[in-house]
Amino acid sequence: MITLHCKLTFENEKDKQTLIELMRKFSSCFKYSYNRLLEGHxxxxxxxxxxxxxNINSRYVDDAIFKAKWLINSCIEREQNPKKVIFGGKRLFQLLKNKHINGKYREKLKQKWQDRRKHCLYSRGDKSKKGNLNTRIEFEKDKIILRINTGERNWIKANIKRAVNRQNDKWTNFIADLIQANQTNQYFPYSVEIRKINNDFYAFISYEEIKTEEPIITKDNGVIGIDINANPFHIAMAFVKKDGNLESIEKLYLHNLLNKTKNQREYISWQIAHQITDIAKERNKAIAIENLKDIPKGSKGDGSKKLRKIKQQWIYKGLLDKIKILAKRKRIQVIQVNPAYTSIVGSLKYAPQYNLDKDIAGAFVIGRKALGFKEKLPKNYEKLITDREYLNFAQDRLQEEKQKTQKKLKTENNQYKRKPIEKKLKELNKNLKIIQSLYSEPQTQEAVNQRKEQMRGLYWTSYKLWQVVKVALTIPILGKSISRDLSPLKPILVEGDWDRVVNKSCFKTKEAIEDLKHDLGIVPTSWGRGYDASKIPPAGDSLHLNKAEYKYPSPECS
Incomplete structure (x- = not known):
């Protein structure tokens, strides 16, 4: 969707006042429709x-209802309460509430707020009505006019003033398309919204691009996998060759989008989209993105205040839409892939293998998916989730983490801080259920001849294999559900040697390290500097040597 704006001028004051009255009626109809739709009408x-x-025609009424319905859906999509919408703008309303603002500045703000509330007219486009029925662009001699329907087959005409300052201005293409449509009678729809701004009238014209040319740059030369991440706030780009191998990586940081107004974020987003499509054009590669629909932006008490703040200012969908629009103009192929398990596969398979950041690894998986490659589970991971000894260890670690979380929950009284702990506890219970299901024997089925035969697959085949591997590896080995340091997984992935990784991972906490030092008889350097030497353990008195029943140096890791 492309939106262009132009200024409207009138030949007489009467036409201007007629338009103001029509805008007032439409705005009232829009606000009334909005409230009635919330009531369920x-x-x-x-x-x-x-x-x-x-007293406006049925098409204007229908457009007002459509606009109101769109606003409600937009609020729901952004997880905002539609009942708290302030017509005219919340920011202006808050400023007007401040009593310290007075004089001319207050009058200016008040007029601006009133213009936003009262002076708006919207008309949807219709291909069967020569593009637009109520507000139609026409050509008269050497000028372009906007014909506005005021009811009862009466129209007023406004002159369109629009300067073309750039060589690639979309306005010239739009006017050329309109002229061609009038000559061939093959019209295209365009919507018009008229607003009063600082005592001037402006028309905002929106339309879809007509061009449907086939892309020149396709995935035959490889793709650029794009993954937008909130923490850290950046775009991870993985350049993938045609054969599915990684060529190079790049990052674009998005911190410029934070603490900006809506218009500023929109402008910066277009710049970023241009930058990405220019890179794709220069490298002669298609663009691969995730086909995401809804992105949760968090809620109060989820334990991620900073991340939630970033997500509230995150225009993920808008940025992807801009990339698609610009790629279409530049004839670059855009491939949308299923986002399922892209991050998990990248984190567990490619991040430790290539020493990549998990976000870059996720972008790499997106690129491979776009090229048609399927991600198989590595053989060493398959062996791991069938190794009883490792499953015992993983279950013990999850139980230990669950007990710690339960203790933390008991001591926490703040209701908002309890929510993330409860969420973590729920996730741990789910993970334990998955691990316990790995112990299940193959199920049987009863045939007609009463024979019992083993079914193909185990009970846990209802879970995705990558989900099972994530549960078995993340908390038991890394200590977190997802860690940025995924290098400990490399020995398991390459050699299948989980013993060595476990021995290292068991002593990440200070308490475990101190216990190990004490067991091994390691003397801190401060003990030889005037401290009581009687506290030094006897040489060779290592406690773990007397406890041969433990496989690991610390009982907590058994």
């Missing part, structure tokens, strides 16, 4: 009543 019922109530 249907569009069909509203359309009958509003036409008589506001």
């Amino acid at each position: 249907s569009r069909k019922d509203l359309k009958k009543d509003l036409q008589k109530m506001f």
Whole structure:
């Protein structure tokens, strides 16, 4: 969708006042429709009543209802309460509430707020009505006019003023398409929204690009896998060759989007989208992105205040839409892939293998998916989730983590701080259930001849294998559900040697390190500097040597 703006001028004051009155009626109809839709009224019922109530034609009424419905859906999509919408703008309303603002500045703010509330007129495009029925662009001699329907087959005409300052201005393409449509009678829809800003009238025209040219740059030369991440706030790009191998990596940081206004974020997003498509054009590679629909932005008490703040200012979907629009213009192929398990596969398979960051590894998986490659589970991971000895260890570690979390939950009284702990406890219970299911024997099925035969697969085949591997590796080995340091997984992935990794991972905490030092008789350097030498353990008196029943140096890791 492309939106262009132009200024409107009138030949007489009467036409201007007629438009102001029409805008006032439409704005009132829009606000009334919004509130009635929240109460549960249907569009069909509203359309009958509003036409008589506001004395505007049925198409304007339908457009007002459509605009109100769009605003409600937009609020729901952004996880905001539609009932708390302030017409005219929340920021302006908050400023006007401040009593210290007065004089001319206050009057200016008040006028701006009133213009936003009252002076708006919107008309949807319609291909069957020569592009737009109520607000149609027409050509008269040497000028372009906007014909505005005021009801009862009456129209007013406004002159369109629009300077073309750039060589690639979209306005010239739009006007050329309109002229061609008038000549061939093959019209295209365009929507028009008229607003009053600082006592001037502006029209915002939105339309879809007509060009449907086939892309020149395709995945035949490889792709750029793109993964947008909130923490740290950046875009991870993995350049993938045609054969599925990694060529190079790159990152674009997005901190410029933080603490900016909506318009500023929109402008910066377009710049970033241009930068990405220019890189794709220069490297002659297609673009691969995730086909994400809903992105949770968090809620109060989820334990991620900073991350939640970033997500509230995160225009993920908008940025991807801009990339798709620009790629279409530059004839670059964009491939959308299923986002399922891209991060998990990248973190567990490619991050330790290539010593990559988990975000870059996720982008690499996106690129490989776009090229049609399927991610198989490494053989050493398959062996790991069938190794009873390792499963015992993993279950013990999860039980230990669960006990710590339960103790922490008991001592925490703050209801908001309890939420992330409860969430973690719920996840641990789920992980334990998955680990315990790995012990299950193959199920049997009863045939007609009463024979019992083993079914193919185990009970845990209802879980995705990558999900099982994640549960078996992350907390038992890394100590977290997902860690940024994934290098400990490399010996398991390459050699299948989990003993060595476990021995290292068991002593990450200070308490475990101190216990190990004490057991091994390691003397701190400070003991030889005037401290009581009687506290030094006797040489060779290592406690762990007397406890041969433990496989690991610390009982906590058994």
